[in-house]
Amino acid sequence: MDFPIFHIDFIGNRLLIAIDAILHVIINHAFAIGALPVVALFEFKGMQTGNRQWDDLAYRLLKIIFILTTTVGALTGVGIWFSAALVNPAAIGSLIRVFFWGWFVEWLVFVTEVSLIMVYFLSWQQAAKCVDAKRKHLRFGVFLATFSWITMAIIVAILGFMMDPGSWLSDRSLLSGLFNPMYLPQLAFRTALAMVMGSMVVLFLLCLFSRGETSVRDVEFKRDAVSLLSRWSAVWVLLLIFASVWYYNVVPGHMLESLPVAIATQDYVSWHSSLKWLLIIGLIFVGLTIRASFKCPGEVSMKRYAFSVLLLFAMLGQFERVREFIRKPFIIGQYMYANGIRVEEYPLLQRDGLLQHAIYAGIREVTPDNTLHAGREVFAQACTRCHTVKGVNGIRAQLQRMYGDKPWDAKIITAYLENMHNARYFMPPFPGNNEELKALSAYLASLQKNAEPFHGAQVSGIPKPDSVATSTSYGFLPDLSKVLTGVNE
Incomplete structure (x- = not known):
C-alpha cells in the first residue's frame, strides 16, 4: 500500500x-x-x-x-x-x-x-x-x-x-x-x-x-x-x-x-x-x-x-x-495476508476503500468514467502479489476455463470475489469497498477481449503520490494520521 x-x-x-x-x-x-x-x-x-x-x-x-x-x-x-x-x-x-x-x-x-x-x-x-x-x-x-x-x-x-x-x-x-x-x-x-x-x-x-x-x-x-x-x-x-x-x-x-x-x-x-x-x-x-x-x-x-x-x-x-x-x-x-495488508487494517480499507490508502495509486475514487482504470488499480494493489493477467497463475486463463466462449459476466465475478475466501481458504478476503469490488470485476471481465498483460511500476512508471492519500501503519510504524490528529488536539 x-x-x-x-x-x-x-x-x-x-x-x-x-x-x-x-x-x-x-x-x-x-x-x-x-x-x-x-x-x-x-x-x-x-x-x-x-x-x-x-x-x-x-x-x-x-x-x-x-x-x-x-x-x-x-x-x-x-x-x-x-x-x-x-x-x-x-x-x-x-x-x-x-x-x-x-x-x-x-x-x-x-x-x-x-x-x-x-x-x-x-x-x-x-x-x-x-x-x-x-x-x-x-x-x-x-x-x-x-x-x-x-x-x-x-x-x-x-x-x-x-x-x-x-x-x-x-x-x-x-x-x-x-x-x-x-x-x-x-x-x-x-x-x-x-x-x-x-x-x-x-x-x-x-x-x-x-x-x-x-x-x-x-x-x-x-x-x-x-x-x-x-x-x-x-x-x-x-x-x-x-x-x-x-x-x-x-x-x-x-x-x-x-x-x-x-x-x-x-x-x-x-x-x-x-x-x-x-x-x-x-x-x-x-x-x-x-x-x-x-x-x-x-x-x-x-x-x-x-x-x-x-x-x-x-x-x-x-x-x-x-x-x-x-x-x-x-x-x-x-x-x-498474502496481499501485504495487515488483518487489522481490513476494516479501515473496507470502509474507506483500498485506493484511498494506496499511496502510489493513480486513482482515489471509483466513478462511472474510470471504472476499468480503477479496477486495474485495485487489481494491482490486491491481486498482483499472487496473480498475473496472462502469465503463471494468470487470471485470464482461470476465467477462460470457467466461462469458455461465453461472455464473462462482471456480476457473477463480483459475487464470486465477495465470497471467495469462504470457498477457498488460501484466498484472502477482498480488502476494498463495494465500488472497488465492482470495478475490479469489470476489469477482470474486460480481459476476455483485452489480452494486454499487466505491467508493474518498473515498466509503466510510478504514479505521482496524491496528497489525498492517507498514511497507513504497515509493519510496526505508528499511523501518522492518528499521530497528527493527537498533536492537533
Whole structure:
C-alpha cells in the first residue's frame, strides 16, 4: 500500500521468488550445511590415519563447495532479499522490524562464514605441510560447519514465524517470535535432511572422482570412504524420520484442512497424496541406497547415487512449495495476508476503500468514467502479489476455463470475489469497498477481449503520490494520521 507495485506478468511474483529461493535452499542445505561437516570429517580421518588420500578427497570436495556457495549460493541469497523486497515490501519490512537483532546477528554470522570458507580453502595446501598447522586448520573447518548451521538456524526461526507466530501475536517480543511453535521441529527436520543430502552428494562425487582408478589402494580407499559415509548418513536418516513426524504433527490443523478445498478447485499439489508419498518413497529409496553402500561399499553405481541426489533435491523443492502454499491466505500467520495488508487494517480499507490508502495509486475514487482504470488499480494493489493477467497463475486463463466462449459476466465475478475466501481458504478476503469490488470485476471481465498483460511500476512508471492519500501503519510504524490528529488536539 505504501510502495509502488512491482510486477512481471509472464512469470509472476510467486514463481520469481520460488525459483531463486529453492535453488538457494538446495545449495545451502546440500553443500554449505550437509557437505561441509563431511569435509571436516575426512580431514580429521586423514590426520588420524596418516593417509593422504583422505586429505586430497576432502580438498577436492571443498573446492566444489567453495565455488558453488560463494557464487550461486551467495547470489541467490542476495536475490531472495532483492525479489522479496520488490514483491512484498510490507511483509519484508514487518519481518525486519520483528527480527532486526536476529537478522543483524545472522549477517555477522554470514560474514564470518564467508571469511572462514576463504581461509579454510586458501590455506589448505600450506597447512598440509605441518602437523601443528593441520590441527589448527581443522578447527577452521569445524567452525565453518558450525557457523553455516547457525545461519540456517536463525533463518528457520523466521520461516516458522511466518507460518505460526504463536504467542508473539499477544506479547510482540523478539524471543517469542524466534521460539515460535514451528521453530524447533522445522530446524530438526532441515538439519537432518541437509545432512542426508550432503552425504548423498559426497557419495556421488566420490564415485565421480574415482572413475578410472583401478589400483588396489584406490579401491580399498573408496570402500573405506563409502563405509564411513554410509554409517554417518544412516544415523541422519533415522533422525530425519523422527524429525519429519515431529514437524508434521505441529503444523496447524487449519493449514492441512485447507488443502482438500484447494485441490478440489485448482490444480494444486496435495500435502497428503503427493508430498507425503514423495517423502516416504524417497526416504525408502535413499535408505536402501545407504544400506547397499554399507553392506557392499564401493559397489553401488554412480547412477543410483545421482538418482538419490535428484530425488532429495525434488523432495526439498516440493517441501518448500507446499510449505509456502499451506501458509496462505497469510504471508505472516494471522497477522498479514498474502496481499501485504495487515488483518487489522481490513476494516479501515473496507470502509474507506483500498485506493484511498494506496499511496502510489493513480486513482482515489471509483466513478462511472474510470471504472476499468480503477479496477486495474485495485487489481494491482490486491491481486498482483499472487496473480498475473496472462502469465503463471494468470487470471485470464482461470476465467477462460470457467466461462469458455461465453461472455464473462462482471456480476457473477463480483459475487464470486465477495465470497471467495469462504470457498477457498488460501484466498484472502477482498480488502476494498463495494465500488472497488465492482470495478475490479469489470476489469477482470474486460480481459476476455483485452489480452494486454499487466505491467508493474518498473515498466509503466510510478504514479505521482496524491496528497489525498492517507498514511497507513504497515509493519510496526505508528499511523501518522492518528499521530497528527493527537498533536492537533
